[in-house]
Amino acid sequence: MSVTREEVAKIASLARIKMGDEELDRMVPELNNILDWVEQLGEVDTSGVEPMTAVIPNSLRLRDDVVDAIPETSGGRREDVLANAPAAEHGFFGVPKVIE
Amino acid sequence: MSESTYRIQGATGEWEVVIGLEVHAQVTSNAKLFSGASTAFGAEPNTQVSLVDAAMPGMLPVPNRECIRQAVRTGMAIEAQINKWSRFDRKNYFYADLPQGYQISQLYHPIVGEGALHIEADEKAGIPQDKTIGIERIHVEQDAGKLMHDQHPTMSYVDLNRTGIALMEIVSKPDMRSPAEAGAYVRKLRSILRYVGSCDGNMEEGSMRADVNVSVRKPGEEFGTRTETKNVNSVRFVMQVIEYEANRQVDVLENGGTVDQETRLFDPGTGTTRTMRSKEDAHDYRYFPDPDLLPLELDDSFIEECRASLPELPDAKRARYENELGLTPYNARELTAEVETFGRFETLLAAAAAKIGKPEAKVATQVANWALSVAPGVVKSLGDEANMANATAERQASILAMQDKGEISGGQAKEIYEIVLKEGGEPEAIADERGLKQVSDTGAIEAKIDEIIAANEDKVAEYRGGKEKLFGFFVGQTMKAMQGKANPAVVNQLLKAKLDN
Amino acid sequence: MTDFTNLGVKEIRDGVAGGDFTAREVAESFNAAVAAAAELNAFIVTTPDHALAAADATDAKRAKGEDLGKMGGVPIGMKDLFATKGVQTTAASHILEGFKPEYESTVSQKLWDAGAGMLGKLNLDQFAMGSSNETSYFGNVNSPWKKDGTNAAMSPGGSSGGSSSAVAARIAPAATGTDTGGSIRQPAAFTGICGIKPTYGRCSRWGVVAFASSLDQAGPMARSVEDCAIMLEAMAGFDPKDATSLQMDVPDWETALSSDLKGKKVGIPKEYRMEGTDQAILDSWEQGKAMLRDAGAEIVDVSLPHTKYALPAYYIIAPAEASSNLARYDGVRYGLRVLPEGAGLQDMYAATRAAGFGDEVKRRVLIGTYVLSAGFYDAYYTQAQKIRTLVAQDFEKAFATCDVILAPTTPTASFPLGSLNEDPLTMYLNDVFAVPASLAGLPAMSVPAMVNSDGLPLGLQLVGKPFDEQGVLNAGLAIQQRAGFDAQPEKWW
Ligand SMILES: [Mg+2]
Numbered sequence A: 001m002s003v004t005r006e007e008v009a010k011i012a013s014l015a016r017i018k019m020g021d022e023e024l025d026r027m028v029p030e031l032n033n034i035l036d037w038v039e040q041l042g043e044v045d046t047s048g049v050e051p052m053t054a055v056i057p058n059s060l061r062l063r064d065d066v067v068d069a070i071p072e073t074s075g076g077r078r079e080d081v082l083a084n085a086p087a088a089e090h091g092f093f094g095v096p097k098v099i100e
Numbered sequence B: 001m002s003e004s005t006y007r008i009q010g011a012t013g014e015w016e017v018v019i020g021l022e023v024h025a026q027v028t029s030n031a032k033l034f035s036g037a038s039t040a041f042g043a044e045p046n047t048q049v050s051l052v053d054a055a056m057p058g059m060l061p062v063p064n065r066e067c068i069r070q071a072v073r074t075g076m077a078i079e080a081q082i083n084k085w086s087r088f089d090r091k092n093y094f095y096a097d098l099p100q101g102y103q104i105s106q107l108y109h110p111i112v113g114e115g116a117l118h119i120e121a122d123e124k125a126g127i128p129q130d131k132t133i134g135i136e137r138i139h140v141e142q143d144a145g146k147l148m149h150d151q152h153p154t155m156s157y158v159d160l161n162r163t164g165i166a167l168m169e170i171v172s173k174p175d176m177r178s179p180a181e182a183g184a185y186v187r188k189l190r191s192i193l194r195y196v197g198s199c200d201g202n203m204e205e206g207s208m209r210a211d212v213n214v215s216v217r218k219p220g221e222e223f224g225t226r227t228e229t230k231n232v233n234s235v236r237f238v239m240q241v242i243e244y245e246a247n248r249q250v251d252v253l254e255n256g257g258t259v260d261q262e263t264r265l266f267d268p269g270t271g272t273t274r275t276m277r278s279k280e281d282a283h284d285y286r287y288f289p290d291p292d293l294l295p296l297e298l299d300d301s302f303i304e305e306c307r308a309s310l311p312e313l314p315d316a317k318r319a320r321y322e323n324e325l326g327l328t329p330y331n332a333r334e335l336t337a338e339v340e341t342f343g344r345f346e347t348l349l350a351a352a353a354a355k356i357g358k359p360e361a362k363v364a365t366q367v368a369n370w371a372l373s374v375a376p377g378v379v380k381s382l383g384d385e386a387n388m389a390n391a392t393a394e395r396q397a398s399i400l401a402m403q404d405k406g407e408i409s410g411g412q413a414k415e416i417y418e419i420v421l422k423e424g425g426e427p428e429a430i431a432d433e434r435g436l437k438q439v440s441d442t443g444a445i446e447a448k449i450d451e452i453i454a455a456n457e458d459k460v461a462e463y464r465g466g467k468e469k470l471f472g473f474f475v476g477q478t479m480k481a482m483q484g485k486a487n488p489a490v491v492n493q494l495l496k497a498k499l500d501n
Numbered sequence C: 001m002t003d004f005t006n007l008g009v010k011e012i013r014d015g016v017a018g019g020d021f022t023a024r025e026v027a028e029s030f031n032a033a034v035a036a037a038a039e040l041n042a043f044i045v046t047t048p049d050h051a052l053a054a055a056d057a058t059d060a061k062r063a064k065g066e067d068l069g070k071m072g073g074v075p076i077g078m079k080d081l082f083a084t085k086g087v088q089t090t091a092a093s094h095i096l097e098g099f100k101p102e103y104e105s106t107v108s109q110k111l112w113d114a115g116a117g118m119l120g121k122l123n124l125d126q127f128a129m130g131s132s133n134e135t136s137y138f139g140n141v142n143s144p145w146k147k148d149g150t151n152a153a154m155s156p157g158g159s160s161g162g163s164s165s166a167v168a169a170r171i172a173p174a175a176t177g178t179d180t181g182g183s184i185r186q187p188a189a190f191t192g193i194c195g196i197k198p199t200y201g202r203c204s205r206w207g208v209v210a211f212a213s214s215l216d217q218a219g220p221m222a223r224s225v226e227d228c229a230i231m232l233e234a235m236a237g238f239d240p241k242d243a244t245s246l247q248m249d250v251p252d253w254e255t256a257l258s259s260d261l262k263g264k265k266v267g268i269p270k271e272y273r274m275e276g277t278d279q280a281i282l283d284s285w286e287q288g289k290a291m292l293r294d295a296g297a298e299i300v301d302v303s304l305p306h307t308k309y310a311l312p313a314y315y316i317i318a319p320a321e322a323s324s325n326l327a328r329y330d331g332v333r334y335g336l337r338v339l340p341e342g343a344g345l346q347d348m349y350a351a352t353r354a355a356g357f358g359d360e361v362k363r364r365v366l367i368g369t370y371v372l373s374a375g376f377y378d379a380y381y382t383q384a385q386k387i388r389t390l391v392a393q394d395f396e397k398a399f400a401t402c403d404v405i406l407a408p409t410t411p412t413a414s415f416p417l418g419s420l421n422e423d424p425l426t427m428y429l430n431d432v433f434a435v436p437a438s439l440a441g442l443p444a445m446s447v448p449a450m451v452n453s454d455g456l457p458l459g460l461q462l463v464g465k466p467f468d469e470q471g472v473l474n475a476g477l478a479i480q481q482r483a484g485f486d487a488q489p490e491k492w493w
């Protein structure tokens, strides 16, 4: 399978990466090289094989329903949360106006 | 399955509406699904946001057991398949209310599989018969944040307090055929969630929102293309969306157009829906298993605890009220609709049965009538004067017990309750002090009866001669002479004895 | 001033504890070496004050007779993929330039708690995507090594190339690395140092900028097996903040180190004899077998039939996870924001990410986006995860007949920077021997074996059963003792 320029443009848009014509031109053969190469996986008969779910035998640990149990994953730290924001105002993150 | 008679009359004939609902119910929990931040409603913006919720680099989700537990209990309450093996997937899209750039949800292996929900016939509402609505699945996922558009001329503001709160998405099958059925479904679902305690059902605060999927078709034909109207937050609005969408779609189709499969927004102000622009190209969500989370495996003891902790559910309770307590179907339904209602009723029933000294089944009808009509009538008549804090189950039970013993009449019961509501105090004392008791003293009543018999020799003769309906006349006279305070049973008994001699 | 930069972790720790020298002296020595090595471009930012403060704290503890910790007095380099509170953390990407986290990664915190100090944040391939350290926004990292008789800048490997370069150049006694598909082992092999990727889940991923979550593992890079054992002990351990963290005690690897391999079986996977592998690599592999036999081990042949498919499977799984993990870099909450005139929200995302991500990152995000997109998910992603199962099963079967596997770390020695840039695929092939263990989540280590005819180091790889870091370290120690690798890059910086 190979991707067309239009498909790459669509993927780039889906991934929210703006791409100019030149960059697209460069990217198309590179992606196709990689995709051609991974295509060999199709050779392997995987019928009856389960896709891997946990690399090391381990099941999901659940935590107790306690607010702010661990300081690092607690709420109540607005200053920290906003500290690196490019546009923080009145305790909010600012973004260009969205029309829903 | 009974067929709904709800139809849209179009120029080309009748159209049937097909409705499926995806209800997002906020799981009752203290902390968020994957972080320790609080879920409390109404906090200052971004004060209940952890580094995890803000998707800082390197942050990881760890699931909250209570959220999983509540989803499983909810699944059990709708008779659903509980999947002992499930897992979380990422739903990828870009939006300002979604810090991670993906929502952790469950697509491929939801925690709860197929179930069912029963809605009751309601002739007036246009539901001719009881009906079972299929449930496709329930999955657990993260809520998104909130955008505010009206605070700044060129910017929207993002508040992440809601971000990461646990939601159950309860997906119905496309089994509903009228706005009334959809309304009944949402009400019933809300009732079950509140019974189970897995969601507070507070639609105004957004604890329950429905995505309303609507399509139309000519009866008997294949399903039409559906639209999905997002985040509708009241039963009335759900019904409005269906009405509006169904009619809009019929118009489109009858004018030779096609219905677009799209996401729409509801405007409560106008009662209309419109295309949602912001999610236009977000159709490819690239779901895949979240590599930060292992498969969720539920063991038997966890599942057993969930089952054991389930309360009696609305349908079972209603059946028991009818069959064991002998209540009328109407009363049973009224009393079981809401958690608060049955809670108050059952407390009062227990207290009344204890005070009266009879089994609950023997006093249930009396208590139900009191709870559903007598007591609310008194409260209503008092308006602002009623202090509901005075209306304890103990006091109401005392009133009912006095009534049961014949110490007070129905009218006196109301009077006493009125005083209790206004002033407080114990019903027995009020009855004694204010003379609000029936006279059961046979001596006093006998004296009056003797006077009446003496004053009405002719009527006595007629009665004894066979005109038995005159008995009512003597009862009335006696009650009048007793100023309404005589115990009617005692009066009856004494009159019978005297007249029949 | 005495120069302490030839000392390793154990020597520094023991010397400080024994009062032979102070932690401050050591920190000053390394701070000076770091400052003098700007040409390597191994560090994105240096933090001499952090190193001094930690050293002073250690010296103060010693004065009070307190325990100095497993890493007491040892200054280290921190790969700039670990969030460090108040210190810029970039993942070598423009998109995170200037980002100062309000939190500390679990692994770095554990190291500070164990008495280590930070010399600075080490350069790496952008978002750990790369095998040569040429994808950093902050410039290539130079290896301290040169090919005999040439002056070309050589690759220190990647993505932990700042780490490997700094440790090999002796401007840090040890450094943290992360390994997603070989990013600790390959740079260690390229620079003649040791590096171990523990079992998936041993080291917490909390606070480590994610590349591919199901593969990422932190580990130590140092100049000896002992130093790796010591530092891994300090880094590892259960973390309730990471749902994939192993709920297991950290063994005392250092104490249990033993190069006596009597009764142990070492598996030699025949599928690792691949076309395109340097003869010198094959020779070193033979020598490795002889060394382990000498240590008492029995050498047995094993088969890992799906080895060939591991790398292409990796190049589906890792980009898929990365495409999603990197979605959070959107210019809203931290990092770069590019807001063209009149741009809406979605335009802002696209402009920010276009300006913020480097080419290799974009390439992988696009591949990942593509393989997850509607209609392709099963053919690519599900198939790759099935092959991952097969790769893991291969190892499981092999470990039924052996205790540890010996293989080359890389198919070639280091190469000049810029020489493999034409085609991304040839660069990917660097990790062909490293990726299978990553896919299976197994502990794996590279130890220096010899230098080739160009005077460049070659590494040997040891892969162990799940949780058996000890077996890997012990076999590594047996090789270290016999290889007697003491080559050092000549100082040119
Ligand atoms: Mg929906």
Ligand SMILES: [Zn+2]
Pocket: B024, B141, B169
């Ligand atoms: Zn949902």
